[in-house]
Amino acid sequence: METRWATVDGVTLELPDECTVSELRDALYKPDDAVLVAVTGDLVSVVHDETRPLSELVAGCADTYYFRRPNEPERNDILAAPELEDALAESDDDRADSETTFQRPGIDH
Template identity: 80%
Template structure:
């Protein structure tokens, strides 16, 4: 099994490259309602399809992941981004710079705080 290193909620871990959100959530004992948010360079990705392999998504390239629950206080600039609330609502493409992939598996937007 191929693995890679990534940071999940502030802890550096070795993760299987072909894991799904559901598998990660179970392995890390995260609550069922926690959504996976991935940070890849200057992109943030919210994964909607929990059974899709992360290696098939932009989120699979991330070096930092956060699990976020509804109503949870913001822990950092990424989790406080106004674009995040819209992305959490579901896969849509709009003029605000958010892009949903063709099958709605994830929504990406520009990472806040980076000059583009």
């Protein structure tokens, strides 16, 4: 299994390519209600499928990840994006999609 470097909630660490959201959450002692948000260049992904390896998702290409909890203060523009709130609301509807991806806020195309 290969590993790569990524930043998770401001801490740079080695991240196995085949790890899942659930495994990452457990390894970092994050609460069960924390949702993984991945930043890949000009895209942001909210991961809904916690058992699928990140390497199978757009989120697996990210170099920056955040765990976001409901009702927590907004730490940056990405976590404050209205698209993120929409993606989190959709995840509550038992979506079939494994992730929701949208363009990163503040990037002009």
